[in-house]
Amino acid sequence: MTAALPDHAPTVATVDSDAVSALLGYNLKRSYLIVRGAADEALAPHGLRVVSFTALSVIVDNPGLAPSQLAEALAMERSNIVLIVDALETAELITRGRSRTDRRRQALMATVRGRRVRDRAAAEVAAAEAAAVSMLDTDEKNTLLALLTRISAPPSAQKAAREG
Amino acid sequence: MTAALPDHAPTVATVDSDAVSALLGYNLKRSYLIVRGAADEALAPHGLRVVSFTALSVIVDNPGLAPSQLAEALAMERSNIVLIVDALETAELITRGRSRTDRRRQALMATVRGRRVRDRAAAEVAAAEAAAVSMLDTDEKNTLLALLTRISAPPSAQKAAREG
DNA sequence: TATTGTTATACTCTATAACTATA
DNA sequence: TATAGTTATAGAGTATAACAATA
Numbered sequence: 001m002t003a004a005l006p007d008h009a010p011t012v013a014t015v016d017s018d019a020v021s022a023l024l025g026y027n028l029k030r031s032y033l034i035v036r037g038a039a040d041e042a043l044a045p046h047g048l049r050v051v052s053f054t055a056l057s058v059i060v061d062n063p064g065l066a067p068s069q070l071a072e073a074l075a076m077e078r079s080n081i082v083l084i085v086d087a088l089e090t091a092e093l094i095t096r097g098r099s100r101t102d103r104r105r106q107a108l109m110a111t112v113r114g115r116r117v118r119d120r121a122a123a124e125v126a127a128a129e130a131a132a133v134s135m136l137d138t139d140e141k142n143t144l145l146a147l148l149t150r151i152s153a154p155p156s157a158q159k160a161a162r163e164g
Numbered sequence: 165m166t167a168a169l170p171d172h173a174p175t176v177a178t179v180d181s182d183a184v185s186a187l188l189g190y191n192l193k194r195s196y197l198i199v200r201g202a203a204d205e206a207l208a209p210h211g212l213r214v215v216s217f218t219a220l221s222v223i224v225d226n227p228g229l230a231p232s233q234l235a236e237a238l239a240m241e242r243s244n245i246v247l248i249v250d251a252l253e254t255a256e257l258i259t260r261g262r263s264r265t266d267r268r269r270q271a272l273m274a275t276v277r278g279r280r281v282r283d284r285a286a287a288e289v290a291a292a293e294a295a296a297v298s299m300l301d302t303d304e305k306n307t308l309l310a311l312l313t314r315i316s317a318p319p320s321a322q323k324a325a326r327e328g
Numbered sequence: 329t330a331t332t333g334t335t336a337t338a339c340t341c342t343a344t345a346a347c348t349a350t351a
Numbered sequence: 352t353a354t355a356g357t358t359a360t361a362g363a364g365t366a367t368a369a370c371a372a373t374a
Contacts, residue, residue, distance in 0.1 A: 017225040030316035152194035
């Protein structure tokens with residue numbers, strides 16, 4: 001279907017839409033993609049992506065947890081956790097043990113190497129993030145982090161946050 | 165490969181990792197998903213998703229622009245714009261005209277209905293976003309938006325932002 | 329030759345259903 | 352019967368290559 005020819009509408013020079021660029025979601029997405037890109041670059045040399053780094057971190061800090069718990073913590077489906085845990089195990093960053101009391105359940109543990117990789121990667125991700133938002137000073141970064149934390153905090157934590 | 169059984173590591177109650185929850189990217193993603201979910205819910209009754217609403221808005225505010233310009237504005241590939249524009253055209257929210265001076269080029273124009281739908285949807289998305297971040301007061305929302313805008317602003321705009 | 333819109337395709341992410349082994 | 356891990360699969364989102372029409 002070809003419509004009336006709008007040649008009187010000159011080819012647009014700068015494309016923009018106030019109705020979009022004023023939206024919080026639009027700006028959250030753009031900032032997220034920038035920061036995530038920086039994190040991905042920092043993680044690539046370690047053979048990690050953001051998901052696998054996050055999974056590794058959660059395992060390091062919660063030794064013995066089960067894949068199903070990991071899935072819940074990462075807000076992912078159990079089925080999609082499998083390949084991520086597989087990759088971490090193949091890279092010898094974690095081990096898959098079995099709970100003795102419930103033999104259905106696995107107990108994920110970071111290896112020594114896994115802990116070392118996590119610590120280094122975490123420092124480099126933090127540095128990459130800082131570089132990506134270097135246009136903000138320290139106070140501004142802290143303010144941003146505090147505001148974001150409150151958006152995603154459970155309702156039960158909101159009251160505590162208000163009362164400082 | 166089954167490893168040593170870590171039964172001494174009790175099943176974890178609260179799963180968390182400071183190395184992750186302190187990261188800006190992690191919190192940006194969580195906030196983004198919350199706000200985007202709210203926007204999706206607000207758009208569903210209009211038969212729109214966030215991408216198609218954004219495309220419609222850009223077309224409304226930049227009449228006559230070409231799909232390739234739309235692709236650039238949305239940071240998407242030309243090939244992936246096609247189906248989005250198809251859907252907007254089928255819904256009679258936009259028309260695909262042809263430029264008379266360059267017959268390769270299409271000129272996208274919103275219909276009257278397209279403009280009306282965009283305006284209503286934009287208001288409802290804004291309201292849905294506001295509800296999703298209702299734990300922040302007006303000043304805090306403005307601060308958040310200003311900080312996010314600076315993260316994604318081109319470097320050329322950073323100096324201007326600093327000088328207020 | 330280069331560009332616009334288009335198709336086909338592939339790869340990733342995410343979500344659902346169903347299987348197995350255990351409980 | 353219910354749950355944990357797994358597999359297969361389907362749907363989005365995103366990226367590349369190649370083609371026809373046009374410049």
